[in-house]
Structures are given as structure tokens and as C-alpha cells.
Amino acid sequence: MTVPTDKTSDESRRERSFPADWDMDTLRANWVEHLERIFRDIPVPIPMKRVIYQVERTPLHQEIKARWNDMDGDERLRSWKRLLEESAKVLEDILPVCVMCGECCRRGSPTLQLEDLDLLRGGRLPWNQLFTIRRGQPVRSPFKDEVSFLVDERVKVREKPGTQECVFFDHATDQCLVYADRPAQCRAQACWDPSVAEDLARQPYLTRRDVFGDIELIVELIAEHDRRCSFDALKEAFERLASSDGQNLDEIVDLLAYEDHFRHFLGEQLKIPPESLDLVFGKSLADLVPLFGFRVEEQADGSKCLVAEERGAPGEAG
Ligand code: SF4
Known part of the structure; x- marks a missing residue:
């Protein structure tokens, strides 16, 4: 050279x-x-x-x-x-093999493919470290620096709060904590040849229908939650808020409160561990309001306020 x-x-x-x-x-x-x-x-x-x-x-x-x-x-x-x-x-x-430098793991967690289902069923990938990105939510393509809106849902490994780093990446050792059982997307990561991961992306992704398909009640409740508390409903409510100059804040507050009740009531009834709710119902709508420039703040009395990041306009959220 x-x-x-x-x-x-x-x-x-x-x-x-x-x-x-x-x-x-x-x-x-x-x-x-x-x-x-x-x-x-x-x-x-x-x-x-x-x-x-x-x-x-x-x-x-x-x-x-x-x-x-x-x-x-x-x-x-x-x-x-x-x-x-x-x-x-x-x-x-340099050999075209992964040297486990951890670069991919710091830049994002894997999205699961259908072939990863055995890892879940065999208990080799902990359910409480997964979450669902629901239909309609914005996602950034790992191949192009572009945001698109999901036409079908994805199940993904959590990232550490405030970062894009995979929860299974151990900083102390720069190693993957589930390396032997890492998902297909991690196995296909080849930083010297992105075509391997691109090929995998054309294979079916894992959905909640695959994970819970044999538990009819859960599947029905997931569908009901998607009908009543979809991401699109939240997006449209914020669009109406913008065009009505803040008049319909209550609509958003009611939607957040209803969804909060839906998740927690059914979670308790069905004994779903709280840390698995993000897999069953996706991230809560309250967790997604920052996408619209708002945040939900919990008050000392346990009530919640919806606060605009710039304007600071509060509203009850349950
Ligand atoms: S599962 Fe393991 S290999 Fe895959 S991104 Fe996370 S730390 Fe890296």
C-alpha cells in the first residue's frame, strides 16, 4: 500500500x-x-x-x-x-472477520428477525430487555441516514438510557454479554461489507404476532391497544394541537391517561412484569411525546403534566 x-x-x-x-x-x-x-x-x-x-x-x-x-x-x-x-x-x-471492537454495539441495538424467535423461546435472550416499535413510529435506517415511518412493527433490544448503545454491551470488558446467543442482525454485522446486513434486512422481522401468537388473549389485547392508542392517533392529536394553537391539549392528555391506565391495569390483571410492558404494548405514548417537542412530568402528588419543551404549557396527563 x-x-x-x-x-x-x-x-x-x-x-x-x-x-x-x-x-x-x-x-x-x-x-x-x-x-x-x-x-x-x-x-x-x-x-x-x-x-x-x-x-x-x-x-x-x-x-x-x-x-x-x-x-x-x-x-x-x-x-x-x-x-x-x-x-x-x-x-x-486485515481479515474480513469481526474483531469484536464493539463499534456496532455502541451505535445501536439489534432489531430482531423471525429467526431469533428460538432465542426468546429458549430463554437465551431476556424478554425484559426487549421492546416493540409499533406501526407508524419513526425509525432511522441503519443503511441510510433517513427517517421513515414503520409500516409494520419491529421488536428490538433496548438501548442504554440516553444513548444508542445496546444494553448487552459491557463497557468494562468491551464485550457482548450474550455473545453466544446474539441476534441474527449482530451475527450479520460486517463493517467491511454492509451487503450481508442488507441481505438479512430483506428477511422477515420478528413481530409480537410471532412472539405471542399462541396466547389468544394477549394478541387480542395488543390489537385493542393498537386500535385505541396508536402512534398515529398521538401524531394526529399533536398535528391538531399545532393547527388549533393549543386548543385541544385535553385530547392528548386524555389519550395519554387512557393509555397509561390500559397498560397498567391489564399488566396487573395478566401479571405481565412491568419491565416487559414495552415488549407487549410498545413504548408508552408518554415516552414518545418528546418526538413532538413535549415531555410528561410527574408531580409530587403523583399526577402527571404535559409540558411543551419550548413554551412550558402544562396539561394533565393522568
Ligand atoms: S447483542 Fe451483543 S453483539 Fe449485538 S449489539 Fe448488543 S452487545 Fe453488540
Whole structure:
């Protein structure tokens, strides 16, 4: 692989300094800059982070890291050159296999396919870490940076609050906690070749009909909940709110209150664990109002207020 030679003045200045004078941080910064130039100028079909991860696992890198402070100037120069050679070798030889760098797991959790049903039925994927995205809800395509509205529902692994990171990704070890039983979408993740995941996306997705199909009562209640408390109903109510200059706030408040009652009353009656309600009925409408620029706030007396993020206009929500 030929390394491009056109460099910014900053890059040239930094490289003119001698490796003998570098500490470990400077060595790493220069090395990353070197890789960035390669990735900027040559179409490399893999993320740079993966190359860094793979080089960092080599004995050469580990030796340099351990001994850099004890090396004299000549040895540092030789080590720097060997590090660049090793990086080029990794780039040329990198195998098309997952090195478990965790990048995919930090960027989103998997959506389940029909073939994942056995993982649920066998108890190998915990139900309480799943939720349903219902028909009509907006979703972002993992292949294109586009939002679309679901024409059928999806069952998905939860993400950690406030992030896109999969709940099964363990930060301490950078490992998947369910690796042996990870869903099909995770198995198909190949950052060097997105066509594998794109092929899988054409296969049937898992729905609640597949999960609960043999429990007639649950299926009927899911259908009833979708009829009375659909995402479309929430969306249309917010559209009317916008066009009526806030006149029909009560309609939204009533819908949220009804849905809250529906979920919790039936959850208790059917002994559905609270942490599994998001799988059975999807995320609550109250959890989805931020999509419309509002939030639900719980008051000290247990009542709930609907608050516009910008305007702060409250309304009772149950
Ligand atoms: S299930 Fe495991 S492999 Fe899949 S995204 Fe989550 S942590 Fe990563």
C-alpha cells in the first residue's frame, strides 16, 4: 500500500520532530494522524478504528507501549518505523472477520428477525430487555441516514438510557454479554461489507404476532391497544394541537391517561412484569411525546403534566 505524501503544514511540522523526543501520547497522535491520511486519501472499506484496534493487539505495539520510555533515540526511531510497517501490513492483510471492537454495539441495538424467535423461546435472550416499535413510529435506517415511518412493527433490544448503545454491551470488558446467543442482525454485522446486513434486512422481522401468537388473549389485547392508542392517533392529536394553537391539549392528555391506565391495569390483571410492558404494548405514548417537542412530568402528588419543551404549557396527563 502506498502512503500518500501530500500533508498539511501541521502534519509536516509534527512529523519533522524526532521520535526520540516523543512521549507515548505524541507517538499515538502521530500514528493516528498517519492513519487518518491513509483513510482520507485511499478508499479503505473498513473503519479506521478497527485497524487501530487490530494493530494495538499486536506484540509489536504492546512491546512499544511497554518499553517506549526506556528506549534510546535510535530504538524509538526503529520502533516508529516498525509501527508504520505493521499498520500497513494490517491494512493489507486485515481479515474480513469481526474483531469484536464493539463499534456496532455502541451505535445501536439489534432489531430482531423471525429467526431469533428460538432465542426468546429458549430463554437465551431476556424478554425484559426487549421492546416493540409499533406501526407508524419513526425509525432511522441503519443503511441510510433517513427517517421513515414503520409500516409494520419491529421488536428490538433496548438501548442504554440516553444513548444508542445496546444494553448487552459491557463497557468494562468491551464485550457482548450474550455473545453466544446474539441476534441474527449482530451475527450479520460486517463493517467491511454492509451487503450481508442488507441481505438479512430483506428477511422477515420478528413481530409480537410471532412472539405471542399462541396466547389468544394477549394478541387480542395488543390489537385493542393498537386500535385505541396508536402512534398515529398521538401524531394526529399533536398535528391538531399545532393547527388549533393549543386548543385541544385535553385530547392528548386524555389519550395519554387512557393509555397509561390500559397498560397498567391489564399488566396487573395478566401479571405481565412491568419491565416487559414495552415488549407487549410498545413504548408508552408518554415516552414518545418528546418526538413532538413535549415531555410528561410527574408531580409530587403523583399526577402527571404535559409540558411543551419550548413554551412550558402544562396539561394533565393522568
Ligand atoms: S447483542 Fe451483543 S453483539 Fe449485538 S449489539 Fe448488543 S452487545 Fe453488540
